[in-house]
Amino acid sequence: MLTIKKIQIYGFGKHENLTISLNEGVTIFYGLNEAGKTTIQQFILQMLFGFPTRQQTQRKYEPKASTKFGGQLTLLHPIHGQCIIERVKGKAAGDVTVYLEDGTTGQDELLAKLLYGYSRASFESIFSFSLHELQGIEKMSEEELTHLLLASGTTGIQHLSALEKKMDKEANELFKKTGKVPVINQKIEQLKQLERTIKLEQGKIQTFEDKLQQLQLLEQNLENLYAIQKLQQQQWLQLTVQKQALPLIKQQQTLQQTLVNYQHVQFPPEGLRRYEQLKDRLLHESQQLMQLKEQYQSLQNKVLATVDEQTVNEMGRLMQKEAIWHQLTVKEQNLRDDLFMLEQEIDAQFRLLGVQEKEAQEILLGETVSLQQEQQFQHQLKKLEDAEEELKFHLRSLEQVHHELDAITQQKQRLKRESLTKEEEHILAQWPQQKRRLEQLRAAKSQRTKQKQPDIFFWMVLFIGLLSFAYGIFQKNVAVAVIGAVLTMLTILLMRFVRQATETPNKEQSHLFRQLEQEETTVQSIFLKKERLEDRWLHVNEQQSEKEQQYTKLEYKIQQAELESEEASQSLQHYLKRYRLQGTIARTLMPELFMRIRGVQELAVKRKGNSSLLQETQDEKKSLYEQLQQVLDGTFNEHEIYVYLRTAYLEAQQQQQRVQQTKDQLADIERNLQGGQTRMDRYTTEMTQLLNEAQVQNEQAYYERYEQFEQQRKITTELQTVQAQLASLNFPHDKHLIEDSVIEDMRVLEQEQDSLQLEIDRCLEQRAALQIEKEQLLNDEKYGKLLQQFEQEKSELQQLIEHWATKKAVATAIHETLFRLREEKLPHVLLKVNAIFRLLTGGRYDQLVIHDEGYFVAQDVAGFRYQMVELSQATKEQAYIALRMALAQTLTTSAPFPIIMDDPFVHFDRNRTDKMVQLMKEVGYEHQILYFTCHDAMLKHWPKEKIIDVGALANERGVAST
Amino acid sequence: MSAIRFFHMADLHLDSPFKGLFGLPEHILKEIRSSTFDAFDKIIQRAIQEQPDFLLIVGDIYDGENRSLQAQRRFQDAMEKLFQHNIPVIISYGNHDHLKGTWTRFALPSNVYELPSETSVVQLKIRGQQVRIYGFSYSERHLKKSVIETYPIAQDPHAIHIGMLHGSEASDTSHALYAPFTKQQLLEKNYHYWALGHIHKRQLLHQNPPIVYPGNIQSRHRKEQGIKGFYDVTLSQAACELDFIPTSAIVYSTIEVDCTDVVHANELLKRCEEAIAANRTTLGASVVELHLKNIDEQTEALFEHATVDAWLETIREAEEGLEPMCWVQKMVLQKSSIYYEHSASTQSVVSLMEQWDSNDWKDILKDLYQYAGGARLIEPLTEKDMKNLTHSAQALLAEEIQRA
Known part of the structure; x- marks a missing residue:
């Protein structure tokens, strides 16, 4: 507690x-x-x-x-x-x-x-209540009341019951055992569908292996097919070869047959060529022989018609003298020319000497012209010349004197012309008067001159001004120049002023004075002239008289000299006469004369020598000429004779050589002839041999045989070609072929090949398709995705299931709780409730019973059942308190509140x-x-x-x- | 004796669907769907980069019958890559990829050793070091009997012995028992390393020698929370160094949001966003459950006018488009306990529910669980489910009563 x-x-x-x-x-x-x-x-x-x-x-x-x-x-x-x-x-x-x-x-x-x-709520729902709750009971529905009672009178019970219903509903929405609409049912269906799809996909994946196997099978198939195809190709190749070989074999057969016909034909190797060569050579040789023979004949003739040897030798000898001949000719000519020249010269000399006549000439030739003679002659000539020289000198002096006389005369006349004029005479006459006046004037003038002194000062100043001006200009001193110029100007003006001042008063006086002075000078000059003329006149007269004396002296001397010269010329004339020289010869030519004469004489001697020499030469020449003519056997001009001889000689010589050559040729030809003959013989033999080899008699047959041989050879070659082609085709020789069967075989094979190709194509196609499918399978992510999707859906399903399960659990739990309360706790509670209820009602009511429908009903002692609404307020409250108390009592151990x-x-x-x-x-x-x-x-x-x-x-x- | 280095991984579950997710937008779904591949690619890239001596894959490469061709091809491609880099791979198949499966099998390159159904040994010589790897593959889906007896006791003292076993510890009752073993049995074999698989939670059963569950490489539903990955093992006779390498492309996590003194909607949103942002920085792309804690009556008022789903939608909208992505799968309100007082009646309901045992539950839910049409599609009811159901039912009850 x-x-x-x-x-x-x-x-x-x-x-x-x-x-x-x-x-x-x-x-x-x-x-x-x-x-x-x-x-x-x-x-x-x-x-x-x-x-x-x-x-x-x-x-x-x-x-x-x-x-x-x-x-x-x-x-x-x-x-x-x-x-x-x-x-x-x-x-x-x-x-x-x-x-x-x-x-x-x-x-x-x-x-x-x-x-x-x-919690407070649950605590309050059982352990804490007030009148309010009890009063509320009246308003509660029976159902609520029941729930309240069932849930130990807790407040949350209605919620629970509602929740149960809700959860149930929601769970049912999620899933129903027998339904298609609920989510999980749908989901499961979906999943099943998906599973099927996955199975399908899996099935597809399973086919992968099949496909692999199929692929392998196909691969094998293909390999086999390819092998067959290869075999077929080989066959085809063989057949093609056969087909190609067919015409060749045919050809081979025909060729072989033809070859049998030509089997025995024999022909020397290169027979035709050799034969024709021989024939050619033979023909050529015979022609050559003919030619040689003709040549020989003509040469023979030529040799016979030739000159003798002696004449030729003579000619040769004479030819050697040709130089001598020419020398002679030249020599003769020279001599003749010399002689002629000499003759001419002598004639000229004679003509020069003026000796025309023959005798005179002979004499002259004979006269001595020694040096002594010549000296004498010179001496005389000298004398003459001296005399003439003197004469000449005198004559010249005379002439000079004569000239001088003439000059003096002229001088005299000039002097006469120069004597004083009348005017001058007048002036001279008047002069003494004039002289006096002049002296007066002079006296007056000297007085004035003193006054003129200052003039000098002016001039000085003027000079200085000019000087300074000039200086200024030169020195570029403007000031000085200006000063100078001004000074000059001033001076000049001043001077002019002064002069005017002085001049004007004695102008007339001075004029007269000047006239007088001029007169005085004129008179003085006239005086001088008169004196000079008088002197010269005297002098000329003296000279004239002197010259006249000289002249007379000279005239005398001339006369004497003329005489002397006459004498000399006469002696000379005399001397010349000795040489028969006519006419007069200038004295100057005299020495020349002697020389000429001497020259003529020498020339004459020369002429004589020449003439004799000429004679000899001519003789010699003549003999030679005669010989020549003899040799040449004809008359020939002297000049040309040697030309002819030379020609003749050369001709003769050449002829001789030719003959010699011809002879040599003849010998050659003879040898050739012999050689040609032997060759011809040989050729002929060879030809015969060839014919023999070809087993024929004549040329015609030989040619025919050749044709046959050629044919044979061609056939053989063709046959070889064919055989070679066959060999290259790798075709067995021994195999016999029938054309039709080959073609048939090929046709069949072609068909087979076509069908095989089709098969291969089909296989390839199939393989490609399979490959693609395989690749698709390999790369297909669909399966993985599906799996993932499946998993996802499953997760969702799981999630849904969780929801469902949760809801289901809640619903079930509530349901069960309520159920338990009703089924397990309730009887126990009810016992207590009844006891309490009985106690509280003082035994009026026996118990609270749960109705079949789940409602509470009160049963009284008599066994009557009352519904809740039928009860009094206090009884209802008592029922409620009974429930609470009973609950609290049952919970004493678990909740002793x-x-x-x-x-x-x-x-x-x-x-x-x-x-x-x-x-x-x-x-x-x-x-x-x-x-x-x-x-x-x-x-x-x-x-x-x-x-x-x-x-x-x-x-x-x-x-x-x- | 030189040390060897290998990668130990298990339970790849490539292309396996993700459970417990719904309502995802397309792009997030895509990212989530590719996460197993992404995680696996990370391993392969690392293997190529690090060049371990070999790889151990202890079962469940695929997800049973659900294996897709794409997954197999991706796996095949990865093995080819390792082949090119000359890295051997030893595979022992598990319950999800047992040898009896009718699925298409892709030919794997020669660097891959697939252990047969009989326990056998693969011998490798690595830089002169003899390595013996023992193991077997599941011959069928369900292997309930113990196979540990078939493993030989290590003899050669110079070799390194490694056991591969896809199964669960006999004492572990949380998982279906597959090839059960006890720790003692494993230790008796005197191996240097036990590479286990099957359990998706990373566990170190024994320190020396190491007995290791590396966990799966990528979590696939909300129960597999936290960072997943594999072990980079450096092993010698004397020592073992375990280095856990995370591979998760997407991490499942629960985020707790303290809602103390939250009165206004934007405050709540801000708290949630901050919490998600912190999560994003630590875990990267993730799928999260938001647990709102310390909700008092003031905060509670926020949820009176808008449902939890409406709030969830708002938060999702806020997270939409942010990278790395974060999908808020669920939002749970954890209310202060003092708030709701059960009344005697509800209390009795509640206590009634608490008294329910599994039979009661089965009875209560029999309508659905006995439903012929959906039996296969509905997850079996577990104790935990019942507990959860009890809680949610109580919560619902309280909520409903409160509302009334």
């Missing part, structure tokens, strides 16, 4: 610093209205279960006047013993501290433990109140009972110590009631 021993209020509602000690069993809290009974009741509840939070509707008892809020409860706990619960203001529910007997303290958790985990009642018995009569007190006393042994009342009627039932006057508490304050 959990007992509250002491209530200690720090501050709660109107109470402050209040301590109440309680006894076991029943405690009656008495007080008038407003005394604070409910406050104490609430204090106990709030101390145990906490101050109400904001959300809760209960009243808060935080004191208005005091800051203290809370208090202490001292409990005697059946397990933990004495313990104190202190709750003060703090968090919403207040800060709680529990102090246990053993000294341990704790908070909310420990408190919850102390309170057996009961105090029962708190707030004046619930007001409707009870005295009898029933007594019964109630009896019950309280009974229950008071198992539960502490706190009874709050304002009716003093209750007080008389209890001893004083069990009564606490709340109104008095407020006055006594802090004093425990006992």
